[in-house]
Amino acid sequence: MASDRAKLARGPVNQGCLARHASATLFRMTPPFQEYRVFWREFRQHFETTGAVLPSSRFLASALSRYVTECDGKPRRILEVGPGTGAVTKKIVARMTASDRFELVELNESFVANLRERFKSEPDFQRVAAQSEVLHQSVEDLSPAEPYDLIISGLPLNNFSIDLATRLLEALVRLLKPGGTLSFFQYIAVRKARAIVSARGERDRLRGVGRVLDSLLAAGEIRRDWVLANVPPAYAHHVRLDEKGWKAPV
Numbered sequence: 475m476a477s478d479r480a481k482l483a484r485g486p487v488n489q490g491c492l493a494r495h496a497s498a499t500l501f502r503m504t505p506p507f508q509e510y511r512v513f514w515r516e517f518r519q520h521f522e523t524t525g526a527v528l529p530s531s532r533f534l535a536s537a538l539s540r541y542v543t544e545c546d547g548k549p550r551r552i553l554e555v556g557p558g559t560g561a562v563t564k565k566i567v568a569r570m571t572a573s574d575r576f577e578l579v580e581l582n583e584s585f586v587a588n589l590r591e592r593f594k595s596e597p598d599f600q601r602v603a604a605q606s607e608v609l610h611q612s613v614e615d616l617s618p619a620e621p622y623d624l625i626i627s628g629l630p631l632n633n634f635s636i637d638l639a640t641r642l643l644e645a646l647v648r649l650l651k652p653g654g655t656l657s658f659f660q661y662i663a664v665r666k667a668r669a670i671v672s673a674r675g676e677r678d679r680l681r682g683v684g685r686v687l688d689s690l691l692a693a694g695e696i697r698r699d700w701v702l703a704n705v706p707p708a709y710a711h712h713v714r715l716d717e718k719g720w721k722a723p724v
């Protein structure tokens with residue numbers, strides 16, 4: 475009886491989250507060869523903006539989308555930035571509820587076409603297709619009517635100039651609702667290792683990007699997940715800012 479009451483208190487939305495999660499488990503057994511092929515081709519053609527040789531592992535995707543699972547029944551606005559082939563998207567769509575609204579913003583035209591196809595043809599994606607939209611543009615140019623409750627970013631910030639990395643992080647913060655959660659990843663130790671073996675200009679750039687990222691994390695990191703089962707291993711950072719927000723270091 476008591477446990478029935480507890481189930482009722484959790485309500486249908488939580489049950490919905492769990493049901494979607496179970497169906498995702500079945501689906502991720504499909505070998506992602508096609509996904510790797512598309513990702514590798516785009517990495518060779520657009521190294522700087524793609525920023526990785528392989529899509530995120532399912533473990534990193536799970537860590538990045540952990541706050542999508544925490545649903546309290548209220549409709550949420552969710553944004554994925556730089557979804558690529560959809561490795562993280564696959565987890566997000568499986569964890570969304572029927573009242574969520576999902577937008578994806580992607581710069582690369584081939585990734586956009588591939589993602590739109592997935593929303594037409596894959597069951598987990600089809601289920602939320604009517605509440606989702608893939609936008610072909612830079613996140614910097616995005617100006618939605620309302621900010622987002624959750625932002626999950628795959629941007630390869632370490633590949634960018636300090637100025638661009640700062641502008642992109644400022645855009646993410648501008649797009650986030652007060653009290654909303656921003657999740658993004660960094661490869662463990664890769665920036666520091668690259669800085670050690672790089673010439674001075676590149677070293678200064680990498681250290682500058684690191685300073686900007688550290689300042690955002692100092693302003694509001696609420697959780698950090700270590701994901702060793704990824705190539706390369708990565709941290710998933712989760713940031714929630716208070717009313718003071720965040721100001722990039724100059």
Ligand SMILES: C[S@@+](CC[C@H](N)C(=O)[O-])C[C@H]1O[C@@H](n2cnc3c(N)ncnc32)[C@H](O)[C@@H]1O
Pocket residue numbers: 523524525526528529530555556557558559560561562579580581582585611612613614627628629630
């Ligand atoms: C490292 S990949 C991550 C892909 C995917 N999220 C994953 O984890 O497998 C970075 C992605 O960010 C996209 N991207 C880079 N700059 C962007 C920008 N300014 N706005 C939107 N997407 C961008 C790239 O095209 C690429 O798909």
